[in-house]
Amino acid sequence: MTATPATPASGAAASADHVRRRPHQYLALVIGVVYLLVGIAGFAVTGFDDWTVHDHSQTLLGFAVNPLHNVVHLAIGLLGVLLWSRPSAARTYGWILFVGYGAAFVYGLLVVDDPQANVLNINGADNVLHAVSAAAGLLIALWPARRNVSGEARHPRTP
16 A cells, blocks of 8 residues: 655645744744743742832842732733734734833833832843843834835735
8 A cells, every 4th residue: 555645735724834934023932932931930939929029139040020020021921922923913012022121121220229119129130131122122023024026015914
């Protein structure tokens, strides 16, 4: 008995097989996964009590955390994992990172030495990471669109 050769996929299945992800999409996924893991690991450091405690001895790899900060990381990570698969959604995630972590950077500069206002337990290392995350978000958001042969931006449909 001989094996029958596999037939090539057709229609929607074929186009789904040939979806080409763009670098900004993978960057969104990587950032999302990292923040998701950091959020989970943060609870191993902080536990689930004192949600807004300002305690710089609670650190994860030098970054100060508290339970509320961990939840923010989980939310940002989950958004990255959910939005990476379509180019336009990845760009939306980039804008969320840029605006959210840009604001977190400014907030951190203002409250880093004010325990009453620093409800996210932000330290100097966090401020640097927030600035880098905002810059990465801008990179994702502004990643060039694919161009067709005539040089016009094309917006392929992706599943």
